[in-house]
Amino acid sequence: MNYWLMKSEPHVFSFDNLLASPEQTSPWEGIRNYQARNFMRDSMKKGDQILYYHSSTQVPGIAGVAEVISKPYPDPSQFNPESDYYDPKASQDNVRWVMVDIKAVRKLERYLPLAELKEQAKLKDMRLLQKGNRLSIMPVSKEEFRFILKLAKS
DNA sequence: GCCAACGTTGGC
């Protein structure tokens, strides 16, 4: 099993929005970065666990846990000229972008602000906290994942 | 709103 951190802007789609979705499930559409796509395409598996991170907001941080519930499949928005995520270079024969479906597992006992994560010696190597990191999907180690769940209970 | 960091594009 793999562990991931996925960023979402809460004013676009928050963890509460995911909880309120039918079956607490949503496609993770709109990834248009190759590194993030490659993680999804090459490494994500059903059952992988996700830390749901709120970015570009007053207090950025981790809100909840979710789970990958589908294999990667073509993101339909790349074919839709009406969509913000439309990619004119993509076609059915040349799928450029994929996505997975995710399902909320549970909200954390408390919201974990970025500033608090930065204070944790055990998380100092976490990719999220490295300078200049802008990836919207990134791997998290098992140890980091467990530590974060424990931190939310403290 | 600023700006550092970094990914992408496109001319050569």
Next chain:
DNA sequence: GCCAACGTTGGC
């Protein structure tokens, strides 16, 4: 294939 210019991300 290099690299300057440009665009985007995201914390502050």
